[in-house]
Amino acid sequence: MNSKFIFRSILAVAVVATASCKPTLKEITPSKGSADFTRYIAVGNSLTSGYADGGLYLDGQQNSFPLMIATQMQTVGGGSFSTPFFTAAQADGTGHKKLSGFTPTGDPIVTDVPAQAVRGSITLPGFGTVALLTKYTGDLNNYGVPGIRLNQITYAPLGNVNPYFERLLPGNSPTNNTPYLNFVTAKPFTFFSMWLGNNDVLLYATGGADTPSDFPTDKATFTALYNAAANALVTGGAGGTGAKGVVATVPDVLSTPYFTTVTLQALLTAVQAAAPTVQAIFIKTGAGVSRPATTADYFLLPLKAANVIGVPNASGYPYGLDPRNPVESKYVLDKDEAASIVDYTTSYNNTIRSVAAAKGLALFDANALFKSYAAGRVVNGVAVNASYITGNLFSLDGIHLTPMGYAIVANEFIKSINSQYGSSIPTVDVTKYRGVKFP
Structure with missing residues (x-):
């Protein structure tokens, strides 16, 4: 037989075989894995609440990372998720910043939008005047309380001096005496996220290390309280039968636009x-x-x-x-104060990693994530970096995130959950969320 004919015949067969073996794209079937997302609760501070642009307001609440996660969890059997939204008439919440324009030299003009959700104020001995926000009385899954430090989660009077927590409690200041940790575990739940510890170093840093009362929480105290919080949450709350969860490290505050x-x-x-x-x-x-x-x-x-x-x-x-x-x-x-902040952050994160490993919890390394955006990354075709105003990640206060930033965080939480529990919760399309809103 002619050798050229043999070669052509083999080639033809190979082409037909290749054509018949084209790879097919398989859709991943959403699965809950070994976790139960029937009732998911989010425990944390301002980042959990959706705080942005220097305030807590409706648009930020509607773009919180826990709400994004909960929405994706519903594809794998997750239940409803209630956020303590401000009403439409109180949409500006506690007030916030907005970008009004730019000067002729290109500097941003940032103005303050007044609050719409303040019902009054109260003067408390030793604390001064505390604003009182309009009460929220509905169901609750997002327990994010701006300003809360880990060293306050067992402090009974917190509900009198923190207006964001006071808003969620049934009583009125100064009659509240329910510690935060007791409050979030008062009802049963099956899954939780916990992002606490940020304010234990953040408040000191953002004040220029100028306020002694904001000094970072003692390291041993932090470790004890973080263990206490994790121990309480894995029980699944009062009447619960146990819960799985995900925790997050303390971000590198010095990599944010604020600094x-x-x-x-x-x-x-x-x-x-x-x-x-x-x-x-x-x-x-x-x-x-x-x-x-x-x-x-x-x-x-x-x-x-x-x-x-x-x-x-x-x-x-x-x-x-x-x-x-x-x-x-x-x-x-100054450089010494900055070094101290890095030292405390590192210690806190070592504790968080240790507790996550001991409890079998998923871990989202927020510290590494924030650092990775310093030089910029491309997310779903969108350039994202840590630059003020133009970076898409951080809001106008230079600390908290934009809706796009919270979507990126939501995806990192989801990836950590999927990895730890063998679930396949779909991630969020970050391109559906905005960066800083331009005038």
Whole structure:
């Protein structure tokens, strides 16, 4: 037989065989795996509540990551999920920031939208005046309470001094004495997410390490309380028969726009446009020393809005440009304060990882995620990074997330849950959610 004919015949058979063996795309069938999502609750602070743009308001609540997760869980047998929404008439909630435009030089103009959900206030001895928000009385699955620290979850009077928690309780301040941990476990549940611990270091950092009462929670205390919270949650609440869950690490706060937007070089460039001989920005350290800032120090976002650099004091010394009138500690984290924040964050996250492993809980490493966006990533074809305003990840307060940011977080939680429990909860299409809303 002719060798060329044999080769052509073999080739023809190969082509037919290849054509008949085209790979087919198989759809993944949603499955709950070894978990039960019948009643999912979300335990946490402002990030859990949907807080954004410097406030808690309806649009943010409607784009919280727990609500996104719960919606996806419904494809694998998850139940309904109730969020303590503000009403349409109170849509602006506690008030929030909005982007109103840009200056001729391109700087953002951020304005404040007033609150619509304040029912009054109360003055409490030792705490001062506390705002009272409109009460929520419906079913509850999202227990996110802005401002709560892990070291407050067993503190009985918290419901009197934290307006976000007071809003969820049946009583009125100052009669509330239900600890947060008791409140979230008062009813049975089958699955939980817990993202606590952020505020135990965040409040100190965002205040420029200037408020001693906000000093990070003692490491041993943090470990004890995190174990207590996990122990209480895995029981499944009062009347429950046990619950599985997912926990998240404390994010790297120093990688957020609140600490990365106002840089030493940006300040010097702006000053040198009018005063070319200026070579230093002076800061007041946490130790009370006035010295030139270095790239190891962090300027806070509110410094830009304050617009005080170069403004002379009563003695004529320009603010930040003379060692006798340095940038105040509340506007800067010096390198030693920053190092302390990193140290506490690392310790907290070691505890969280240890507890997750011991309890068999899913773990979402939020710290690693936030760091990974510093240089930018592409998500479903959309560029996302940690830049202020334009990065799509962070909202106008420079700390909390945009709806797109919360969708990204929701997906990371879902991936962790699927990995730990063998479930196949579908992820969220992040392109359906916005970044910062432009005017």
